[in-house]
Amino acid sequence: MPGYILTPSLTKSVAEFDTWSNSAGEEVITVQYWRTGEIFVTCDEMPAFEVDPDNGVNLMEYFKEEYFNGKLNYSLDDCYCSQVYSYPDNMRRKRKEWIDDLWEEHNDLEEDGWDIIDTEVWVYCNMTVKESQ
Secondary structure (H helix, E strand, O other): OOEEEEEEOOOOOEEEEEEEEOOOOOEEEEEEEEEEEEEEEEOOOOOOOOOOOOOOEEHHHHOHHHHHOOOEEEEEEEEEEEEEEEOOOOOOHHHHHHHHHHHHHHOOOHHHOOEEEEEEEEEOOOEEEEEOO
16 A cells, blocks of 8 residues: 655644543643644555645544554644643633643643543645655
């Protein structure tokens, strides 16, 4: 099965959303915005899709089968912005501030007992596709 490398045609058009969960069942979502990256996928046919720049496309959903079968990998480069994207509705302000501080200091929540339970990689531009060697 052939492999392909997908790269965004524009810079600053990739976002990685991680959903974190802790032992209390709370979930927060963080986002990191990347200047560029490469998506490596092994599939039967050359990927071809149009991306609406306003709505983007979730590559993890688009390549769901390949992702779950270990035939999708990615490398994102040059993060230019990172933040906590959403919190539970009932989370107290002080707790949100604690999470914000932890994220700003480490870009990670594991130190506070959180684990990543889901990841989405969104692109907001068309992708250049080439066959890998």
